[in-house]
Amino acid sequence: MGDRPRRPRSAADGPEFASLTLDRRRFLVLLGGAAALRALEPSLAWAKRAATLPALQPWSLPAAIPAHPIEAARALIGAAILAPSYWNAQPWRFEVDTGELRLLLDAQRTLPLDDPDQRFAQMSLGAALENLLVAARAWGQQPSVRYLPWGTTSRPGSSLVVASVTWQPGDRARDRLLHSALTDRRSNARSYDGRAITMPNRSQLLAQVGEEARVHWLEDRSDVNAVADLVHDAVRVVMSDRAAQAERRAWLRGSDGDVREHGDGITSERLGLGGPAGWLSGRALHPQSRFYGWGTASMAKDMRDLVRSSGALALLTLPAPSEAGWIVGGQAYERFALRAATLGVAQQPLSAPVASLQHRAILARRFHADGEEPLLLVRLGHAKQPSPMPRRGVALVSTYRTS
Ligand SMILES: Cc1cc2nc3c(=O)[nH]c(=O)nc-3n(C[C@H](O)[C@H](O)[C@H](O)COP(=O)(O)O)c2cc1C
Numbered sequence: 001m002g003d004r005p006r007r008p009r010s011a012a013d014g015p016e017f018a019s020l021t022l023d024r025r026r027f028l029v030l031l032g033g034a035a036a037l038r039a040l041e042p043s044l045a046w047a048k049r050a051a052t053l054p055a056l057q058p059w060s061l062p063a064a065i066p067a068h069p070i071e072a073a074r075a076l077i078g079a080a081i082l083a084p085s086y087w088n089a090q091p092w093r094f095e096v097d098t099g100e101l102r103l104l105l106d107a108q109r110t111l112p113l114d115d116p117d118q119r120f121a122q123m124s125l126g127a128a129l130e131n132l133l134v135a136a137r138a139w140g141q142q143p144s145v146r147y148l149p150w151g152t153t154s155r156p157g158s159s160l161v162v163a164s165v166t167w168q169p170g171d172r173a174r175d176r177l178l179h180s181a182l183t184d185r186r187s188n189a190r191s192y193d194g195r196a197i198t199m200p201n202r203s204q205l206l207a208q209v210g211e212e213a214r215v216h217w218l219e220d221r222s223d224v225n226a227v228a229d230l231v232h233d234a235v236r237v238v239m240s241d242r243a244a245q246a247e248r249r250a251w252l253r254g255s256d257g258d259v260r261e262h263g264d265g266i267t268s269e270r271l272g273l274g275g276p277a278g279w280l281s282g283r284a285l286h287p288q289s290r291f292y293g294w295g296t297a298s299m300a301k302d303m304r305d306l307v308r309s310s311g312a313l314a315l316l317t318l319p320a321p322s323e324a325g326w327i328v329g330g331q332a333y334e335r336f337a338l339r340a341a342t343l344g345v346a347q348q349p350l351s352a353p354v355a356s357l358q359h360r361a362i363l364a365r366r367f368h369a370d371g372e373e374p375l376l377l378v379r380l381g382h383a384k385q386p387s388p389m390p391r392r393g394v395a396l397v398s399t400y401r402t403s
Helices: 015-052 069-080 119-138 176-180 199-207 221-239 242-249 256-262 292-308 325-343 357-366
Strands: 092-097 100-105 141-147 161-169 214-218 312-318 346-350 373-381 398-401
Touching: 069 092, 069 100, 069 119, 069 398, 092 119, 100 119, 119 141, 119 161, 119 176, 119 325, 119 373, 176 325, 199 214, 199 325, 214 221, 221 292, 221 312, 221 357, 292 346, 312 325, 312 357, 325 346, 325 373, 357 373
Parallel strands: 092 398
Antiparallel strands: 092 100, 100 161, 141 161, 214 312, 312 373, 346 373
16 A cells, blocks of 8 residues: 655644644643643742741841941841840840930740849840940941930830940941951850960950959869859759740750741750750750650750860859849950950850859859859850851841831
8 A cells, every 4th residue: 555645734624633733732831831840849839938937137247337327227236136145036126216226125035934034135135235336336436325224124015125326426446356256256065175265365355344244264174174063953953944944945946947947046956965965855855755854964964064175164243233234244245255256266155054043152152253143154165166046137126217
């Protein structure tokens, strides 16, 4: 049978043929679309999630203060929020009101059972205030601060106003060295290599703490080990309050990714927990878990080992309690931490021996600071610098009013 010559297709072939071509084309387009959709699924899911993630603050600062007043306030707030905070809870809010910048305590971000007098929250705000002042001075401004301008108690339905700041151009830039450390400072929970802090570095660190607060120093091995034992015992006492632990655990994140998703909180690794308390922190640090006793014992041991690895220990105190004591104490700690960053000295603040009332007085005695009010124990040494911890961005923590 011979091949019949093919006839070119024409409209006379009828509607079936035309619609068949179209259907096939549409089918292929749809098929391609479905395949592409499937391939993109993970990134689309990510994009959907990204839309609900908090905007994170970049760890960088402008070289100079912006000319526009609102942008200037934004830049100052950007410097403030790089400050350390208890559990990385970032308990701050900022109100910019025609040339005045107010720093407020965000009560939703405090730990009422764990930190009932809000000392650690107010110290965190003090650290943020100091960052803001350092940035303003380094940018050639002359800032002025009013502490607790509306008193020590927050009015019903409103937040505690911790400080009000105004600024005007100054005659010269100051605090440039500390400013250079705003983006480099870290709380370093790694094990330190035991090397001592040199005398010149020690003098530089001690010089940062002004009149309102004091700093005491221990570096003798037997003293460091004795404080390490005290920290061990204090951690056990603090962790024995299971209701407060439930509160703390709300800020404990499972991974660095979780911290980025929330824009706050901390991982067990960044608290320095390497043993079972670290590997199983999800369970072992859950106050209802049957592994809780094991978790707290492991955490206390980890903290003892970390303190033992230190080259020196510093205790920050207030000579006497004062209204704005915790705020100025937080400022003093931040200057100390920023100076440490410029010197390449690692530091980690430890709150447990201050949080435990029974250990607070023993701690003061160990540092020959009887009668003073301990604010924070700080361990110092040398270790690799960790990566920066995420911060919720300026837009999420500030409001602006212009008249
Ligand atoms: C008042 C105060 C108390 C703190 N207490 C502890 C502590 O007991 N243990 C600890 O590992 N970090 C402590 N920190 C450090 C925070 O965990 C740290 O600032 C936060 O996770 C953000 O990390 P960064 O300091 O590296 O930016 C404290 C910080 C402040 C301001």
